[in-house]
Amino acid sequence: MNASRWNSIFISLFAAMVALLAFLVWATPRNDEGFQWFDPMIQGGWMAWTFPVALFFYIIAALLITFTLLAIRYPETPRRGILRIETTRGDRLFITLLGSAFINLAWLFFFGAPLTWALILCLLYAFAVFRWV
Secondary structure: OOOOHHHHHHHHHHHHHHHHHHHHHHHHEEOOOEEEOOOOOOOOOOOEEEEHHHHHHHHHHHHHHHHHHHHHHHHOOOOEEOOEEEEEEEHHHHHHHHHHHHHHHHHHOOOOOOOHHHHHHHHHHHHHHHHHH
């Protein structure tokens, strides 16, 4: 495929992702005081679909879609990092997500909520994984 076709694919995907994010914000419950970010989006639903939960799954799906398209458009050869195993972008994403889950669980065990500093630690961990692993 030529470059202009790939550009149109990336732009249309970006537009769809922005539209879905706008829908999530639109579906967030609100009252006279403003958005109720932690109230259920579906009243009486079987799962507590709050905005943060929906945003979490949205980000995971967006990452998977983006990394899939990047792997198709810009194939890469596996590289060896400090772990001495060959990894691709997708492998490093999986290692990052798995490690971030454990970082957040450990943070909750030792310090409890909120997870702001755990998120910062996860971002540093992700940078290190994509840089050196």
